[in-house]
Amino acid sequence: METAQLNLEPATDIQHDNRYYLNMGPQHPSTHGVLRVLLEMDGEYILDPQPVLGYGHRMHEKMAEHKNWMAFMPNTGRMDYAAALPYNHGFVSLFERLCGIEVPERAEYIRVITSELNRLVSHHLWLGAFLLDLGAFTPILYTFIDREKVLDILEDITGSRLTYCYFRVGGVCKDIDDKFVTRTREFIKYQRERFDVYNKLVTGNIIFLKRVEGVGVISKDMALRYGVTGPVARGSGINYDVRKNEPYSVYPRFDFEIPLGENGDSLDRYMVRLNEMEQSLRIIEQALDQLPAGPFLGKVPKKLKMPVGDSSFAVEAARGELTYYMVSGGGDIPYRLKIRVPSYSNLSILPELGQGILLSDLVTAMGSLDLVIPEIDR
Amino acid sequence: MPPELLRMIIAAVLVVSFVFLNAMVLGYMERKVSAHIQRRPGLMEVGPHGVLQLIIDGLKLIGKQLVVPEGSNKFLFRLAPLLSFAPCVLPFVVIPFSRKLQIVSMDVSLIFILAMTSINVVAILVAGWASNNKYSLFGTFRSVAQAVSYEIPMLLSLLSIILMTSTFSLQGIIAAQKYYWFILVQPLAFIIYFISGLAETNRAPFDLPEAESELTAGFHTEYSGMGFSFFFLAEYANMFTVCSIATILFLGGWKGIPLPLGDFTGIVWFMLKVYGLLFVMIWARWTYPRVRFDQLMSFCWKYLIPFALANLLITAVVVKLI
Numbered sequence: 216m217e218t219a220q221l222n223l224e225p226a227t228d229i230q231h232d233n234r235y236y237l238n239m240g241p242q243h244p245s246t247h248g249v250l251r252v253l254l255e256m257d258g259e260y261i262l263d264p265q266p267v268l269g270y271g272h273r274m275h276e277k278m279a280e281h282k283n284w285m286a287f288m289p290n291t292g293r294m295d296y297a298a299a300l301p302y303n304h305g306f307v308s309l310f311e312r313l314c315g316i317e318v319p320e321r322a323e324y325i326r327v328i329t330s331e332l333n334r335l336v337s338h339h340l341w342l343g344a345f346l347l348d349l350g351a352f353t354p355i356l357y358t359f360i361d362r363e364k365v366l367d368i369l370e371d372i373t374g375s376r377l378t379y380c381y382f383r384v385g386g387v388c389k390d391i392d393d394k395f396v397t398r399t400r401e402f403i404k405y406q407r408e409r410f411d412v413y414n415k416l417v418t419g420n421i422i423f424l425k426r427v428e429g430v431g432v433i434s435k436d437m438a439l440r441y442g443v444t445g446p447v448a449r450g451s452g453i454n455y456d457v458r459k460n461e462p463y464s465v466y467p468r469f470d471f472e473i474p475l476g477e478n479g480d481s482l483d484r485y486m487v488r489l490n491e492m493e494q495s496l497r498i499i500e501q502a503l504d505q506l507p508a509g510p511f512l513g514k515v516p517k518k519l520k521m522p523v524g525d526s527s528f529a530v531e532a533a534r535g536e537l538t539y540y541m542v543s544g545g546g547d548i549p550y551r552l553k554i555r556v557p558s559y560s561n562l563s564i565l566p567e568l569g570q571g572i573l574l575s576d577l578v579t580a581m582g583s584l585d586l587v588i589p590e591i592d593r
Numbered sequence: 594m595p596p597e598l599l600r601m602i603i604a605a606v607l608v609v610s611f612v613f614l615n616a617m618v619l620g621y622m623e624r625k626v627s628a629h630i631q632r633r634p635g636l637m638e639v640g641p642h643g644v645l646q647l648i649i650d651g652l653k654l655i656g657k658q659l660v661v662p663e664g665s666n667k668f669l670f671r672l673a674p675l676l677s678f679a680p681c682v683l684p685f686v687v688i689p690f691s692r693k694l695q696i697v698s699m700d701v702s703l704i705f706i707l708a709m710t711s712i713n714v715v716a717i718l719v720a721g722w723a724s725n726n727k728y729s730l731f732g733t734f735r736s737v738a739q740a741v742s743y744e745i746p747m748l749l750s751l752l753s754i755i756l757m758t759s760t761f762s763l764q765g766i767i768a769a770q771k772y773y774w775f776i777l778v779q780p781l782a783f784i785i786y787f788i789s790g791l792a793e794t795n796r797a798p799f800d801l802p803e804a805e806s807e808l809t810a811g812f813h814t815e816y817s818g819m820g821f822s823f824f825f826l827a828e829y830a831n832m833f834t835v836c837s838i839a840t841i842l843f844l845g846g847w848k849g850i851p852l853p854l855g856d857f858t859g860i861v862w863f864m865l866k867v868y869g870l871l872f873v874m875i876w877a878r879w880t881y882p883r884v885r886f887d888q889l890m891s892f893c894w895k896y897l898i899p900f901a902l903a904n905l906l907i908t909a910v911v912v913k914l915i
Contacts, residue, residue, distance in 0.1 A: 349882040350797065351883070356632060357632070425888055426888075573886065
């Protein structure tokens with residue numbers, strides 16, 4: 216494994232006159248959004264990358280303090296635009312937990328199916344964009360063909376393609392029909408065949424392997440220190456997935472595995488996400504088989520009467536653990552809503568991850584973290 | 594007007610129009626081939642199957658303003674595109690398109706072509722320096738280091754052919770391939786030459802100078818309008834030159850199975866071979882990811898140059914023995 220690493224040792228005692236700053240972003244093509252990274256560099260080596268945030272800040276948390284749950288629902292879909300349904304899921308479950316609202320079983324199944332489809336969409340997007348960062352233009356168009364298929368299925372049911380507002384406290388807003396079930400089953404079959412295409416096009420490519428192997432290594436200890444979650448943590452071998460460790464909804468009823476990496480390099484994170492796509496398909500398949508009949512929306516009062524107290528709910532979003540924490544002072548509007556988003560902690564690892572590596576490797580490492588900037592600047 | 598001068602003027606006009614035409618054909622080909630690789634129709638709007646799109650693009654680029662950035666060296670900034678474009682036209686003067694169609698027949702035509710294509714590095718250096726932009730400068734440094742390194746295996750692989758033919762004249766080299774193409778006896782040299790050619794013309798997977806995910810657009814980040822299109826023309830002209838050298842030295846040049854086209858047979862065969870190689874270049878670009886800079890350098894110095902040297906040595910011994 217060949218890696219390029221600058222020896223950082225002499226930096227303390229030798230006068231570095233060659234240091235300069237390079238501003239990467241906020242409109243750089245590989246930061247995927249309005250992230251700005253200020254790079255202190257020596258030649259092509261990065262000495263100190265510092266992310267600068269706040270270009271897309273919309274005060275979602277503050278907005279939540281002035282709205283009831285239904286009025287805030289659209290906001291949840293606008294944080295992580297690549298996988299919005301888990302954000303819906305966490306938010307409605309938060310209220311259900313606090314108010315003790317029963318959710319019909321069918322609704323829980325629909326939530327799981329659509330959330331997992333959304334996870335697939337997110338991983339499709341990531342796969343294409345990651346390869347784009349590495350300079351391969353073609354894979355993104357292949358993954359987008361598959362992504363379109365899922366989006367079409369989801370559009371039929373939820374009414375939107377990107378910023379979903381589908382879940383409701385007590386269930387979901389529209390029932391799924393037979394057409395949805397058949398189309399999803401067809402898609403599962405289709406997607407399984409597509410993995411061969413991905414492997415042929417990308418995984419077996421020697422240039423790809425040389426670019427990702429041993430690049431952006433996150434050790435287990437480092438991952439724990441920064442609190443990274445999701446595929447990034449699992450790539451480093453940390454067996455943590457909210458769906459297994461803190462089961463919610465109907466996830467305990469399904470048989471699926473948590474793919475793990477060993478070395479914590481970009482290749483491991485790539486493999487973890489690719490395997491996760493397969494596991495999502497397994498979950499959807501089982502959920503469709505077990506799908507019970509019944510109502511899709513429980514009985515919920517129009518104006519929610521929340522008890523005084525606090526509540527928190529964690530879900531596994533496509534990028535890691537997403538936690539909503541709410542303090543309620545009674546009434547139907549939260550006193551304070553805190554959202555813990557996975558990308559924020561995943562990004563916080565960047566200054567340590569990027570020390571002494573090449574600019575090209577930083578682009579690879581950042582791509583493998585799968586950052587979505589609007590959820591960081593929420 | 595003396596006939597020789599008239600001939601030169603006609604030749605100059607022809608060569609420049611050929612460069613423009615080549616850029617148009619190649620631009621169309623690149624966009625269409627990439628579209629089909631990526632399962633999309635590609636150019637469809639202007640003309641049947643979008644054949645006129647590149648003309649419209651050219652007109653658009655002519656109409657655009659050349660923005661000269663603040664703090665740049667204005668003279669050098671304007672000079673660089675011309676410096677890049679002008680030497681790219683000159684190799685066409687000596688390329689034999691067929692038995693008769695060659696503007697100037699020189700004994701050292703191969704050296705002339707190689708010298709002219711090397712000037713491009715200077716143009717890139719000037720462009721990157723004058724832009725006063727760190728990303729441009731990055732692209733420039735990469736480009737210069739890459740071009741200078743890859744010129745060595747390129748020349749070494751060509752030298753093995755020179756040893757076999759003992760001439761630098763392109764018509765002489767084609768004539769030497771009377772019974773078989775040199776790719777059959779020098780496959781390694783061909784592969785080394787083609788890889789170096791990809792790197793020389795900054796094509797993927799060696800397109801680090803314009804790595805858009807890292808450097809936005811590399812050395813021509815700050816160029817717009819005709820400034821950009823001159824670099825674009827130069828890139829495509831260089832690609833054509835590299836592929837035509839490969840055709841002449843390894844694939845028998847304009848020679849081929851006789852077709853009922855009279856004197857045009859040679860041109861048809863030559864163009865077919867060159868555009869076949871150009872297709873491979875485009876194919877590689879849209880299929881592979883980009884290599885990293887240190888990998889690029891180590892690939893050149895650790896693999897290509899030793900193999901090229903060994904190939905040259907073996908060729909020399911064999912030629913001496915025969």
